Amino acid sequence: MADNIPVKSFLNEVGNISQFTGRFFSQWYRPRYEISEFIRQCYFIGYKSLPLIGLTGFIMGLVLTMQLRPTMVDYGVESQIPAIVGIAIIREIGPVLTALIFAGKIGSSIGAELGSMKVTEQIDAMEVSGTNPFKYLVVSRVLAATLMLPILTILSDAVSLYGSYLGVNIRGQTSSSLFWIQVIESIDFYDVLPAFIKTYFFGFAVGIIGCYKGYNSSKGTEGVGRSANSAVVVSSIIIFILDLLAVQITDLLGYN
């Protein structure tokens, strides 16, 4: 009997998240449109995440190249480093790592912000002020997260590849034009498209889980911390599950 309790609470949580997501889809297109809040959130979620995403992307490209180099040299395919790193970053590492960093920064901040607003009655105050707090707080944040993550991923991929270019040139010499030609020739449309599409789903997952955890926060300040923490954990797990599904779907469609 006791074994059933975690399963029950897990299923309850899944049910509640589904209900919350359903509420989002039933409300996002209806007026009143919170455009100024959406733009504000795009600024915070997108623009303010740029330095972190850029830095981690750069280090990722550089380190990946430096780690890969000895093995490539052993096999005598050193010249293929730009192509391999390019494919790895564009198809998988760029979107997933950016999404995980994004979940850590944005998921936790949304969870903590809404959680704190919930326990200090700010959400109730909004409702009393003639505002639909779900639309104002949740819809604007989820839409901003969904739209900003793909843009951040593109930028992260570009910075990553630049890091890789520097990595290639630490021990060897490759011209900038040769590096970029090799990268571009190695990737095609079907490498880019599925990777780009899945970032929308990653962004949506981070937004909706962060909002769900914050919006349903309880038990005072302890609950706020727990909301922020579980927002990151749950959205990270969902990112991996979505990634697995995305790979299966692209495989089924013959894009792999």
Next chain:
Amino acid sequence: MITLEQKRTKKTQLSTVIDVLSIKNLYKSFGENKVLVDFNFTLHKGENVVVLGKSGSGKSVLIKCIIGLLNPDEGEITVLNEHVLELNTTEMDKIRAKIGFLFQSNALYDSMTVRENLEFPLRRHWIKVTQEEVNELVKQALDDVGLGYTVDMMPIELSGGMRKRVALARTMILKPEIILYDEPTTGLDPITGKEIINLMIKIKKKYNTSSLIISHDMNCVKMAADRIVILLEGKCYAEGNYETLKNNKDPKVMQFFE
């Protein structure tokens, strides 16, 4: 020379009591915990009523039912002649514009300045208001609570008492007909608490508002209440003015005044 007819009319006017809020047979429970059980209450125009009760007796639940933040299980709530439980969201928002709500925790938006906090309900309820009007109303509301200089400050920069006064200014900015105060002096030192009570009395006199005050602070009860309602076991257990209830010999009433 006042005629007999004029005297009669004046007497009738004085004795006419307008109910701005009425609650009938209200029930609210959370699972097995019955919080409100057949609660009945009326608030008259221009009156300050304090609902007195122990912690967890359902005082905050009561005002959250009135403003529509909680749905009661049964009963009828009439605010300014509208049955609030039958209203849709748009109609409820119109009623909410006429009710001010001072939250126990102040509920100031942390990410907004004092000005933005005050502008928020204005922009939401009065969509066609111009920037000049907004500026004037914000200034007036802050001047009423003596905090005009805080307009560009963030809530985190204010002391507890200042935050309460800003929250009161935000509550007042729409010139509500009814104000619901949820434990207005909780967490404040006695002097600041007294200042808040005096502000509440000043606002009532200036704008002729009706107020429902939730409190267990006897200083607040004594100073602000025209009438006191004791909420016990989910019901309106006793009511009357301060002196009447203070001299009541019922032990359940006496415990509040000891």
